[in-house]
Amino acid sequence: MDYSFIILLVVAFGGLLFMSNRSRKQQREAQDFRANLVVGDEVMTGSGLFGTVSAIDDDVITLESTPGVETRWLRAAIARKVEPPVVEDDEDATGGDAVDDAVLEVPDDLSSLPPEPPTAREDDRDTK
Secondary structure: OOOHHHHHHHHHHHHHHHHHHHHHHHHHHHHHHHHHHOOOOOEEOOOEEEEEEEEEEEEEEEEEOOEEEEEEEEHHEEEEEEOOOOOOOOOHHHHOOOOOOOOOOOOOOOOOOOOOOOOOOHHHHHHH
């Protein structure tokens, strides 16, 4: 029997096992995530709805998308937990170097600006 055929079968079988284990691990992580949801978590559903978990009843989770609007979802429809955005310091948010308004001078009209250089199209007309 040809050894290259046996090697090909072993490699194919190994690839199948690797992909199977990887997908099982992802499914297990998703189940653990959904099992550990608590009231107050901000989540996103598989269809893209953002909401805050307001009640949990076995496999049904109630989400509040806007104040006073609650919808019921299956636990399996929750795709991921939304992490709150990181609030930066005021100095970092402005770039660190704030520009003093008294130093910044903006002209009221265009008279103080230098005249525009001629464009390439205008230069072509002069040479022809």
